[in-house]
Amino acid sequence: MKRNRAEPGAAPPVDPPRSGALSRRQLLARSGLASAALLATAGAVPAGADASGTSPGDLIPISFSGPHQAGIATPEQDRMVFAAYDVTAGDVSGLAALLAAWTDAAARMTAGQALTGPGGPFAPPADTGEALDLPPSRLTITVGFGPTLFDDRFGLRPSRPEALVDLPSFAVDDLGPARTGGDLCVQACADDAQVAFHAVRNLTRLALGSATVRYVQLGFGRTASPGAGQQTPRNLLGFRDGTDNLVAGDEGAMQRFVWVDRDSDQPWMVGGTYLVARRIRVHLEAWDRSTLGDQQETIGRVKASGAPLGGSRESDPVDLQALGPDGLPLIPDGAHIRQAAPSTNDGEAILRRGYSFADGVDPASGELDAGLFFICFQKDPRQQFIPIQQRLSDQDALSEYVVHTGSGIFACPPGTQDAQGLGHGLV
């Protein structure tokens, strides 16, 4: 990606990020932020000092640029920080400036580099600093545009994609306004919580005067181990979650179900996708008091192995027609995997990429406020998330244990390439 060599006002100029480029600390020194004391010792830092105690994968940046945004088909990282913003800029040029600044900052941070700006002791540091010694940690930053961005403030009404609908209400909804909506969203994922938080904090800081943060949600998961012996991570229900998820590496499936193609009514969205986020609180106390048999019939799988009921291995195909000795379906009518299955939903599927959350104790009930921050990506929510979720809300046995407390839908534009920033073709 071609970008300016430095932000306005930055001195001296620094190199653009590239694989194997300067570390955050080296950049800090070169940007003039560092003190003479640091400069005196910078040469004493052993190359690779950032590497000690980290896994090799953490050292290789995931490129921010490409035909699609990263953080969608990217293998899931361990941690997530998700933020939604309200744009306060007065016109579209202010919005465009924000997206340009975010493009530049995201490219730097995902490369493991510090933000740069005017240096010296008399200016606030351009980078907040908590990730200075940390490797890229597979950081990805994914940006989306909410339906409200396409109202009259920025003249974008004609550019609103038809697929970016307002979500209907669902029977499981108890949405809090402070956890719902947003003109913009940022999904920052990394294997280190501090790196992901640093990204959202610094993007929020760059938005000063043009956008305010509406909510921030932290999440944790467990990366599926790469290679042979891969295990599907478990969610807070204690079940493996994602066994029959779309495989992000299956380009055919991604083209069919995830990436917006040239049939879109909005050319600027070609190569993009639609993100739906749902903060799904699980009533863990009620779930934990239900029997193993009830839990397994609610999900439709064996808790320990992940096998579909009636099967013996997690990888066994789900046979929704199979009957038990009693003549009843082995996978009950209300089982989550039956109601969510593509074959029950006209062949539709979504790419799920959610994280567990635990936000302390709900003061109203004294119970844990925890569950799943569900994120999915799809080509058209009208054909995918919405009808699937309507079915689940009404018929999924799991609905007894969950309530959706936050919601958002966002159009994620394609990736940034060839000097084009986030939202190119739109702003």
Next chain:
Amino acid sequence: MKRNRAEPGAAPPVDPPRSGALSRRQLLARSGLASAALLATAGAVPAGADASGTSPGDLIPISFSGPHQAGIATPEQDRMVFAAYDVTAGDVSGLAALLAAWTDAAARMTAGQALTGPGGPFAPPADTGEALDLPPSRLTITVGFGPTLFDDRFGLRPSRPEALVDLPSFAVDDLGPARTGGDLCVQACADDAQVAFHAVRNLTRLALGSATVRYVQLGFGRTASPGAGQQTPRNLLGFRDGTDNLVAGDEGAMQRFVWVDRDSDQPWMVGGTYLVARRIRVHLEAWDRSTLGDQQETIGRVKASGAPLGGSRESDPVDLQALGPDGLPLIPDGAHIRQAAPSTNDGEAILRRGYSFADGVDPASGELDAGLFFICFQKDPRQQFIPIQQRLSDQDALSEYVVHTGSGIFACPPGTQDAQGLGHGLV
């Protein structure tokens, strides 16, 4: 540690945890919880399947038993879940039963094993399951007793240690009752957030009917890399935090500053320590707008390198007497490292073991609700945390940027050994 071979009602009995013992999954199968389908496939699970994608350190359990509780002198893990509880048991025998159940569960979970209990499809699973496939991940569980435990409910008033005082108010306090106090606390630390959360969730579940959870706080940090090239982790101020902390591996310092000795008025506390927790919210937006020079003078160190002002390396000794060319102290009067230094505090020191937190957006201000969940351990808070914090509240330049929103003090009893559970000698 000698313990019963199984919890009451468990069938069949299982082996006690030991290094190299059964994995959570294997235990699940043997405890009768697993389905026939699982048992049929258990033999197909490759030995070491839990290991893929995890670092070797995650596979070695940290023993729950020993002369001191783990999680104090233990090198800091990446993640923390801290919980405080109100005891609802009607008498001391109910409290003792809870501590016995926690002792057994903590020994199992820190060994990477699942909780066991009555099995089969018609009982709730004894273990909630989300850590079933995960290694021990250096999990430690540390339990403490708050001052309120020693009121009249359990007849423990004569056993209250003199050092377990009620904390005074400090100038930086804006404590929320829902984040303050508690009869009991649990500090669960691990390199995997899901393993730490699993521990607190299952201890909370075991407390059903004898204690309710008062608050839960999640935290994240960054483990200092082991061995040569160790770097001190940074906090959300962007500064390295812990450079001059007590070294937990320095047994002399631990005996002098941390472990309660035979001079204690309460023999049951010998080998224990006192934990003080403070939820320190940092006004990140204000901090981020201050200049690099201001930040460095507030802390007393160079941001990039961690060197004390006037020094060149992080490891340089802090010279509080050094003057600059202008005749003023290089480390200003109000600098945090001056006010917190042992030499400023009659030689007293504490073992700090805190984690960063980020709890979303404060609805009142629209700013990030984030900062440091400060935890320290010491032999006597009357000589250590309290006078140090009084000095910091009044004179530390950093106080301008922080507010303490939660607080707790807890007596952490010694470790469990030789069939003695948590709180032996007390209940």
